[in-house]
Amino acid sequence: MSVTGVASDETPTHAQAPYRWRWAALFVILAAEVMDLLDAVVTNIAGPSMRADLGGGASTLQWLAAAYTLSMAVGLVTGGRLGDIHGRRRMFLVGAAGFTLGSLLCAVSASPGMLIAARVVQGLFGAVMLPQGLGMIKEMFPPKESQKAFGMFGPVMGLSAVGGPILAGWLVDADYFGTGWRMIFLINLPLGAAAFLGALRYLPRGRSGSRPDLDIPGMLLVSLAALLLIFPLVQGREYGWPMWTFVMMAASLAVFAAFAAHESRRSRAGLDPLxxxxxxxxxxxxxxxxxxxxxxxxxxxxxxxxxxxxxxxxxxxxxxxxxxxxxxxxxxxxxxxxxxxxxxxxxxxxxxxxxxxxxxxxxxxxxxxxxxxxxxxxxxxxxxxxxxxxxxxxxxxxxxxxxxxxxxxxxxxxxxxxxxxxxxxxxxxxxxxxxxxxxxxxxxxxxxxxxxxxxxxxxxxxxxxxxxxxxxxxxxxxxxxxxxxxxxxxxxxxxxxxxxxxxxxxxxxxxxxxxxxxxxxxxxxxxxxxxxxxxxxxxxxxxxxxxxxxxxxxxxxxxxxxxxxxxxxx
Missing domain, CATH: 1.20.1250.20 (MFS general substrate transporter like domains)
Known part of the structure; x- marks a missing residue:
């Protein structure tokens, strides 16, 4: 995750008094991490129930997980850069609101295609939300406290890893209000609202002192390369491995090479590469x-x-x-x-x-x-x-x-x-x-x-x-x-x-x-x-x-x- 960021007037540097609401802000950031960690694992548990309800083939089960991680992957570097350009607090708010909306879309999905598209929305907004948190921690906490703040991520990750599968299984089996698997996404609505309101109140305002350019061609190239690789791997077996699946995978290597060449050219020209x-x-x-x-x-x-x-x-x-x-x-x-x-x-x-x-x-x-x-x-x-x-x-x-x-x-x-x-x-x-x-x-x-x-x-x-x-x-x-x-x-x-x-x-x-x-x-x-x-x-x-x-x-x-x-x- 992008952890760069220069403190502004409203985000005190370590030489000044530490940011007043830093511990409250840390819990807001951890709430966002919990939402991401839970949503990364819940479809592994709830996938068969989703497929039984909505239909779809074996590839549906793969896409429920891959759509989220793939969209998160291609969005993460850009998400960190957006925080540098537009301010970490603003981008955290955008990401939290979008992630919560994506969760609602998942919960009301009526077909496998709609559910997979909603997972992409979750992943993209998660990629905007998550990098901002680590950057703000480095800005808000003095060196003596920053290790303690980062140290809280370990227990939170551990508890989410233990609790995520149990929570998902319990919610699907309990079938509250007849929602079945949909409750694993509906539970994000209060979490997301709390993260958004907490961010409004406690996260520091401010923007990076230097505003790097956003490398849109680089972002498009790396997104295309990843999709050209993952799509045929997931769908190929269902279609009987036609020639176009192998052509797509070969093309992904060429696009990754084009991305590397583009980043080198951009760096030599003195511009900010992804x-x-x-x-x-x-x-x-x-x-x-x-x-x-x-x-x-x-x-x-x-x-x-x-x-x-x-x-x-x-x-x-x-x-x-x-x-x-x-x-x-x-x-x-x-x-x-x-x-x-x-x-x-x-x-x-x-x-x-x-x-x-x-x-x-x-x-x-x-x-x-x-x-x-x-x-x-x-x-x-x-x-x-x-x-x-x-x-x-x-x-x-x-x-x-x-x-x-x-x-x-x-x-x-x-x-x-x-x-x-x-x-x-x-x-x-x-x-x-x-x-x-x-x-x-x-x-x-x-x-x-x-x-x-x-x-x-x-x-x-x-x-x-x-x-x-x-x-x-x-x-x-x-x-x-x-x-x-x-x-x-x-x-x-x-x-x-x-x-x-x-x-x-x-x-x-x-x-x-x-x-x-x-x-x-x-x-x-x-x-x-x-x-x-x-x-x-x-x-x-x-x-x-x-x-x-x-x-x-x-x-x-x-x-x-x-x-x-x-x-x-x-």
């Missing part, structure tokens, strides 16, 4: 960007896929799925705490975090392999706790270590660029791992039906279904279960399922058999669904561990230690 090009000539910063892209892709992608697995594959309720994530979130807080105690080891702490997280993910794989489709929350707890501890160890020193090789005048641009990369990585991970998960799901469930075929034949033979009819029913069930898993519209009945119903009726030799054949099919389908989802989830876990191994190796590009004390606030 991203300072000299940053990428530093190995530590470039390596940190690559590491961050891989890690945040891994983290967000895994969280989405795991929540889909628990709710759709295991049949957990939204609240139960939210509770399953508590050990992960609690472990993250423990990891953050441990990282503070061993901070002197610098880069080694980050690498240890990657290894511990990989060990936890392998523990999840081992649990699924041993227990199978009947796995419960308590059995997943140890592995998820270890995964969370590793994530906390990895994340805690990341920003400070990457910023260690950055010059002081580049820190603002570097912080904004890194935070934008964090969001872009999240969108990329949701798109990539979500696409892998749904791409494997049809085949995984069809294979699971094959494994349960002998048991189904025995059940059918027991009610005197002829062998030829048994083969027909098994083949129909295989096709139906696979088609159901990857259906674009979950409410529609695939043709293969209609054929299964017809063949099952004709296979029954008596009224008694007619009553027992559907029960046999239902039992086999349930078992196949659970084991098929589990097989695909285990494959995704190997990919996640591979990405964490890459994270560990990329860490060797980073400086060994963070800069002492200078970047404490980042």
């Amino acid at each position: 991203v300072v090009p000299s940053l990428f000539r530093k190995r530590g910063f470039s390596g940190g960007m690559a590491l961050g892209l891989v890690f945040f892709s891994t983290m967000q992608g895994f969280m989405l896929v795991f929540n889909l697995y628990t709710q759709i594959g295991l049949g957990y309720s939204p609240l139960k799925a939210g509770m399953v994530m508590v050990p992960w979130s609690g472990g993250m807080i423990v990891g953050f705490g441990l990282a503070q105690g061993v901070a002197r080891f610098g880069r080694a702490v980050l690498q240890a975090g990657a290894l511990v997280m990989a060990l936890g993910v392998f523990g999840v794989w081992l649990t699924l392999d041993r227990v199978g489709g009947g796995v419960g929350p308590w059995q997943l707890l140890p592995a998820l706790l270890v995964t969370g501890i590793g994530m906390g160890l990895l994340m805690a020193p990341f920003f400070d270590i990457v910023l260690a090789g950055v010059e002081q005048h580049e820190t603002g641009s570097a912080s904004g660029t890194m935070t934008a990369m964090q969001q872009l990585g999240g969108a990329f991970g949701v798109a990539m791992l979500g696409t892998v998960f749904f791409g494997l799901l049809g085949g995984g469930i069809a294979t699971a039906v094959d494994h349960h075929a002998d048991d189904l034949r025995h059940r059918l033979a027991a009610v005197r279904v002829a062998p030829a009819a048994q083969d027909r029913v098994v083949a129909d069930l295989r096709a139906c279960a696979s088609d159901r898993a990857v259906a674009k519209d979950p409410a529609a009945t695939p043709a293969s399922c209609a054929r299964l119903e017809k063949d099952a009726r004709s296979a029954a030799a008596s009224p008694e058999a007619g009553a027992r054949v559907p029960a046999a099919l239902a039992a086999t389908t349930s078992s196949a669904f659970r084991s098929g989802f589990g097989t695909v989830m285990k494959t995704v876990l190997w990919i996640v561990d591979g990405m964490l191994a890459l994270t560990f190796l990329l860490a060797f590009l980073l400086p060994r230690h963070a800069r002492p004390q200078e970047s404490a606030g980042h």
